[in-house]
Amino acid sequence: AQKVTQAQTEISVVEKEDVTLDCVYETRDTTYYLFWYKQPPSGELVFLIRRNSFDEQNEISGRYSWNFQKSTSSFNFTITASQVVDSAVYFCALSDFGNAGNMLTFGGGTRLMVKP
Amino acid sequence: DSGVTQTPKHLITATGQRVTLRCSPRSGDLSVYWYQQSLDQGLQFLIQYYNGEERAKGNILERFSAQQFPDLHSELNLSSLELGDSALYFCASSSWDSSNYGYTFGSGTRLTVV
Numbered sequence: 001a002q003k004v005t006q007a008q009t010e011i012s013v014v015e016k017e018d019v020t021l022d023c024v025y026e027t028r029d030t031t032y033y034l035f036w037y038k039q040p041p042s043g044e045l046v047f048l049i050r051r052n053s054f055d056e057q058n059e060i061s062g063r064y065s066w067n068f069q070k071s072t073s074s075f076n077f078t079i080t081a082s083q084v085v086d087s088a089v090y091f092c093a094l095s096d097f098g099n100a101g102n103m104l105t106f107g108g109g110t111r112l113m114v115k116p
Numbered sequence: 117d118s119g120v121t122q123t124p125k126h127l128i129t130a131t132g133q134r135v136t137l138r139c140s141p142r143s144g145d146l147s148v149y150w151y152q153q154s155l156d157q158g159l160q161f162l163i164q165y166y167n168g169e170e171r172a173k174g175n176i177l178e179r180f181s182a183q184q185f186p187d188l189h190s191e192l193n194l195s196s197l198e199l200g201d202s203a204l205y206f207c208a209s210s211s212w213d214s215s216n217y218g219y220t221f222g223s224g225t226r227l228t229v230v
Binding site for chain 2: 033035037043044045047050058074091095101102103104105106107
C-alpha cells in the first residue's frame with residue numbers, strides 16, 4: 001500500500017526566511033509519480049510540481065525548489081526567501097499503479113504561516 | 117479555469133437530507149476521482165471511475181454513492197447526511213498522455229450540514 005507522511009503539521013517563519021517542507025513516501029512500485037500541491041485559504045488546490053520515479057533531478061522554479069531522493073524515499077520542498085503570500089497548506093502526494101486504480105494518496109499536509 | 121467543473125460551489129443542507137454533487141472532467145480525461153476534505157483534515161480518497169466503470173474505492177461510506185455517465189461527467193450522491201459530512205469535496209480528472217500527465221482538480225464543493 002502506498003503512504004505519504006508529512007511529519008511537520010505546522011511551520012511558522014518570518015518573511016524572508018528559507019523553509020523546507022518534508023515529505024516521505026512508501027510504495028512497492030518502481031514506477032510512481034510524486035506531486036506537491038498548495039492550498040491557500042481560499043481552498044482550491046494549486047498544482048506545483050510532478051516528478052516521476054525515474055527522474056531524480058532536482059528542480060528549481062523561482063523561489064521554489066524540490067529535492068527528490070529515492071534512497072531515502074523523500075521529496076522535500078524548499079521555499080527560499082519566504083513571503084506572506086506563501087502562507088498556505090502544502091500537500092505532498094503519490095500515485096502508483098500497484099492498485100487497480102491510480103488515485104493520488106496525499107500526506108496530511110503542512111500548514112505554513114509566514115509572518116511579516 | 118482548471119478545466120474541471122464542479123457544481124454547486126456551496127451547499128447548505130439539513131441533517132438527514134440527500135444531496136448530489138456534480139463534476140465535469142477536463143475534456144478528453146476518462147478518469148474521475150472524488151476526495152473529501154473535512155475541517156482541518158487531509159484529503160481522503162473516496163472513489164475513482166474510469167470511462168463509466170468503478171475503478172477503485174477508498175474510504176467511502178455506504179451512505180455515499182457515485183457514478184460516471186456516458187458523457188463522462190460524474191455525480192457523488194450523499195444521503196442521510198450527518199453533521200460530520202460537512203466538508204470540502206473535490207473532484208479531479210487525470211490525463212496520462214506523454215506531454216501532460218497528471219491530475220486536474222476542480223475548485224471543490226463546500227458542503228455544510230446543519
